[in-house]
Amino acid sequence: MAVDPLNPPIDIVLVVDDSPLQRQHAVELCRKVGMAQVYEAADGAEGLLKLATLPHPRLVIVDLEMPGMDGVEFIHQLAKHHLPALLIVASSKDSTLISSVETMAQALGLPLLAALQKPLTEAQLRAALLRHRDTPGHYTPVTSPAPVASIAELAHAIVSRTISVHFQPKVDMKTGMIKGVEALARWQHPEHGWIPPVQFIPLAESHGLIHDLTLEVVRQAFEQAAVWNAHGLKLSVAVNLSPLLLNRPEFVTEVAELLNAHRLAAEQIVWEVTESSIVADLGMSLGTLARLRLKGFGLSIDDYGTGFASMQQLSRIPFTELKVDRSFVHGAHQREHLRVILQSALDMANRLKLTTVAEGVETMEDWRLLQASSCTLGQGYLIARPMAGDALPGWLREHNARLAELRA
Known part of the structure; x- marks a missing residue:
């Protein structure tokens, strides 16, 4: 091996x-x-x-x-x-x-x-x-830093569709059944291999490419969702939304047109927004998010609990989903203070009638705690790693064999 x-x-x-x-x-x-x-x-x-x-x-x-x-x-x-x-x-x-x-x-x-x-x-x-x-890439000696590609290479990768989209399943905490996926950008460089998103997404944001990159991810995600729909597998698809795009009024129209082109329902798409991304230009950000909700899209507050204005954001933005950061999920079964914070977030979200998603579910202990805490959906390596869209049916057949264990 x-x-x-x-x-x-x-x-x-x-x-x-x-x-x-x-x-x-x-x-x-x-x-x-x-x-x-x-x-x-x-x-x-x-x-x-x-x-x-x-x-x-x-x-x-x-x-x-x-x-x-x-x-x-x-x-x-x-x-x-x-x-x-x-x-x-x-x-x-x-x-x-x-x-x-x-x-x-x-x-x-x-x-x-x-x-x-x-x-x-x-x-x-x-x-x-x-x-x-x-965990790929978990150990990297400090003597050999990962290479960073140039902005020109990134621009070419977007145009040539070298940027691909992988999907990580989200499953129901009670039944284990798949309910949705998160669309994640992946870039395989011809010389350097896989370039992590933490490198190329900030590169796109700082050089004016995040709009083109996001639309490419959206196109591929919508195309894949349409294929799944045609085969009777209707899943919600979550897409990360850069804070820079909240200042572009035309973005709502662009994604609505892509939605219609692929004959998808807006309710099938969830935009994930980090809680800190709305602060820069509050008026424009709130307007864009409100228009997305008016179109029928879902809105998820991502990485809940990692910023300082979580509750304030929930009070003024029409979110439909709350996504709890993995730092409050993984290992919570061993730490009382994490369990209290996690349970408080889930209780509040349930009272607000929000779907709750726990990310970073890596162990069965994490899974059981979230089941007992009335979390709606779980996402993490215990369930599946991100995968290409055409790999999902094969994974689903294997996953269905685990349902009894997950429901126990």
Whole structure:
């Protein structure tokens, strides 16, 4: 089997913990899951010295409370000195503190696989390593940054339809049945391979190409929806809407014409808008969103909870859907404060009669919690990765075999 160069197997691990007993426990777990080389360090300072001598790729399992250099300072030093390592935090401290450190590591740009309360278990370790294996590009050495294509290449890719659209399913939390998809732009560069959206979408926005890019995504998404409709598979299709397009009054007319050309119902299309994108030009943004609703389109407030004006946006914009950010979903079953925030958002949305979508559903524990919390739809790697439109029927046949498990 070929090895993914972005996700090589992790055979080297460093356990950083001041407790000899806890270190030995972690070492034994690492050997059980097949780690070939396991090293130990009693605090952060010793861990940094050992880490500098180890080859790539390597995993670090670090405690937080240690004499000398504690785990928080150790993580800061990893980021400061650009020491590439996958990271698992394992601590006996309370879940709120562990969650804060998790957010800190992510903000520092470190590849954190898990932030867990002790005692660390074999199942937790295997799940963390599986997350690394199943997340393309999760581990990228700092010595080889991903290439960034030029604006001219992006413009050509849009015109030549090299930009393609993949679709990630959204399924009903009660039945497991597919209800819709999210349309996601993908770009396979002839030299650099797959260029991530986090690179080419800001490039399009900063060089005046986001309008053409979005319309190309919309065309392809509408074409695919029409094909599915013709085969009896009627799904809602969500499309991300750049904040720059909210200032273009003609955009509503353009997408309405595309809708009619493909004989789709406006109710089948949902525009996903990030809550922060409406602030720049409030008058124009509200006008565009109101006109989209008048046409019958759905509106989703995307990444709910990551901004500062979530409730204010809900009070003044005719949203039909609330999409909860993955940061409030993944791992919520382990953290009480996340569960409270998640449940509060879902309760409020249900009272407002909004469809609720949870993104980032990666584990069965996430799925069960969302079921118990009366969430409407789920989206994430537990269900499916984004895929080409013609791959959906095959995935659907396999997914239907899982329905009993998802409904249990």
